[in-house]
Amino acid sequence: MPLQIATDFAFRAEEPTDVLLQFEAAMIPEQRLSEFRTELSSWDSFARIDAQDDIGDRLWVRAEGRFEASYRAVVEVDRLLTKLETLEKMDPLKLPGETVQYLFDSRYCRGDKFQSFVDAEFGDVSGGRQMLAMRDWIADNFTYAPGSSSATTTALDSFVERRGICRDYAHVMVTLARAAGVPARFVSCYAPDVTPPDFHAVAEVFLQDSTTPGGGAWYLLDATGMAEAGEIVKIGVGRDAADVSFMTSFGMTEFLEKTVTVTRV
Amino acid sequence: MPLQIATDFAFRAEEPTDVLLQFEAAMIPEQRLSEFRTELSSWDSFARIDAQDDIGDRLWVRAEGRFEASYRAVVEVDRLLTKLETLEKMDPLKLPGETVQYLFDSRYCRGDKFQSFVDAEFGDVSGGRQMLAMRDWIADNFTYAPGSSSATTTALDSFVERRGICRDYAHVMVTLARAAGVPARFVSCYAPDVTPPDFHAVAEVFLQDSTTPGGGAWYLLDATGMAEAGEIVKIGVGRDAADVSFMTSFGMTEFLEKTVTVTRV
């Protein structure tokens, strides 16, 4: 079922300020965009560049005064939906080179600290089953609480506080997976049923399907339980939220408003 | 003048353990390797993969018992040596897409926190002059003190403690550059005159030469003052030390010994 996405946001910059935006549905084989339109209140200084792992684009704008962005798209998700139970952890020595960076610690996700916990709590299973056990553990032990976390909250903070929003759930999932030696990345996305409506974030882990030659691929996991892999529209990926913020400002800006709606059509 | 590199290290793993190594001089145009030999005590389980930004290789090994690595190379560095004073900050909107990730916060380097300090201390200059002012400020205010920092020390810690080793100096340099909106990465390297002899680490910033069309390139900066750009042999690059550790162990290992020597020949 196609998803209709409508995103509008505005901010103000007193002085000319460089701002990096990433809010469009990525044009990748698993997502077919039938209609899409990006409107910016000023195109004077503008650049479009490839985003991380060639998934989606980043938009640079030089804003001054009130700046508005508006995005409309209809997206059909056509993603291979594999039961994670059947997947295996890939032998690290066989990992594609570009996935190795997703084993390393990043700004918000420090897997190294969690090895003992992961061994103790999830050591009796491996591969896809282990990832699902982690997802379920987070879902069981965390409370979804808008306002309880901030832009400085790390996976370690969230693990202790046992609450947060989608961003925090995804950070913890990414961190636990890395602690188990599974490459994991952070996915900024759109999804219906996100409450309150907003951009969404989930984790993605690299596992292998032993029935397929070659066999490694990225698989989505939403520890908040709000989105299904078949209805997740990827915007971009990164090591954690620092890499795929929908708006990164290089200077002072005042954020004014934002509305995000995703509906099945 | 060619540099002769000799590196030997050993560690022990009680159980079969995956270990990622990165210690060879990168084979890139600016470094000509005339002789090189990598010896590992076991090649049974081994994989060689591309490292970050295609600079250098990562080696996966599955170690059990005592594991030894030995590396010998003769390297001629042929790097364009530009005076940083003449370089300019690149307009962010013109940055090549793959450099944008080096503006973001990483595990050890959080540029966002330092914007006020950078504006106040280095706001009167820009581009290459600003990078040199940062390098000099670190050199003036920091004490090189082996043993004063650890694997968990961040740029923020070092900035407060005003001391550390090459890794910490490079982290602070990278962090200040990012706070000024200049892409900056961490470079693991070999260099002569490093005291005590060991692997070395420096920063690299992305600036442009306005006299050249296109014009953006990476330039090395060593805040410790121990190495010159013309004698730095790159091993690999990353967002910070988490990405280019010479040895990352996915399981328990006991480190036994290490010697690194770099001599002009």
Added chain:
Amino acid sequence: MPLQIATDFAFRAEEPTDVLLQFEAAMIPEQRLSEFRTELSSWDSFARIDAQDDIGDRLWVRAEGRFEASYRAVVEVDRLLTKLETLEKMDPLKLPGETVQYLFDSRYCRGDKFQSFVDAEFGDVSGGRQMLAMRDWIADNFTYAPGSSSATTTALDSFVERRGICRDYAHVMVTLARAAGVPARFVSCYAPDVTPPDFHAVAEVFLQDSTTPGGGAWYLLDATGMAEAGEIVKIGVGRDAADVSFMTSFGMTEFLEKTVTVTRV
């Protein structure tokens, strides 16, 4: 000149919740309260206990539903005002036992990290002159920016970010003093001219007047420059803000409103 204090605040607790309050001017020799009245919307469950170092009181209340507190007082400050330039650092071996705890690291103030910086920046002076140099350094390098810090901001964060509110200024002052081996505590207080009007916070350092036998005493320092020692009305003291919050809730409460006014009469 007497100061008239008027404080009103309200919060809501869905369930019966224990809340610790500390907002009254301390009754200590240097502060003469000529009129004072504390009104709470419920006195059913109430306890009054001594606060830290016997300076001021803490009030326990068990709140349910909307809870309001109102405080009015007229206070005459009669504090010995010594020029800090003339004071000396006390020989640690002569420090009164109860001041020693103020040399140790606390939640927000970790002096240990700052020893190198303090030696380098303030090592050429000592005693009261050193404390004044620290105060001036903070005043010169920091921007007073309401909203730029939060309840989790430490002195280390503020030192890097170079901005904050009175609480942050006081934390940095306390931390630098401790790093120099001078006992330092955090003072919650009232003062006129605080902008925007609110509770205020300053630092207090333990120094000695060499012209007086015995000679050690606590001296106030306001790095924000908003208050003079002769017009500071102490509420309470502690190792840092964690000890003298005007309201510490042991359970969920929703803060509703607060007004603080301090006027010369």
Added chain:
Amino acid sequence: MPLQIATDFAFRAEEPTDVLLQFEAAMIPEQRLSEFRTELSSWDSFARIDAQDDIGDRLWVRAEGRFEASYRAVVEVDRLLTKLETLEKMDPLKLPGETVQYLFDSRYCRGDKFQSFVDAEFGDVSGGRQMLAMRDWIADNFTYAPGSSSATTTALDSFVERRGICRDYAHVMVTLARAAGVPARFVSCYAPDVTPPDFHAVAEVFLQDSTTPGGGAWYLLDATGMAEAGEIVKIGVGRDAADVSFMTSFGMTEFLEKTVTVTRV
């Protein structure tokens, strides 16, 4: 059964350095010292002051060159041993004023972050049973691993890493108790059977015996399981390890050696 304590340690200071020591068994009613002798290699500059909560003494020395300390004592512990199962959480409004500081966050122990976890994991019991459940949870989930933590390791770090030494176990116990609204302090102590032999650290919580009027008292808890309350010889107490380090140096010192033995006699 009396315990014989023998402690010897030495350090070196290049320049005259103030050092604060706390290693003697506290002379408090519950501990009877029949023989004791403290020898310091220099008594020239020396001061003895009360330690926190009047439990034990702190010794100031001004050391230069090699400094040695030697302590011998025979101690009979005569402590009321109450089953914690029978104790209740004290109504916060009835807490003695001097215990309230032990509810607040300190350098290593931030109870505020753990309220959700404590509610979820230990919310079905209260008072002494809850404290025992916390102790057992730590014992079950943590690995005693000398060398796995350092002087900067916080309770939050240990909670995530699930390992540490007595100091870390005590920090986590103190933190969880505070998150449940129970005053908790850190106790530096001697105990037999500590492996490897060293100073020991445990937690102490303030609970009430409802069968006794007044009724609040401090009760010992050792999450490492190595010591029994009846054989713990207290040295001192504090909010956390920052307050009762056996040696706090205000300047550079080189630690040389330490032996601690505690034997039943």
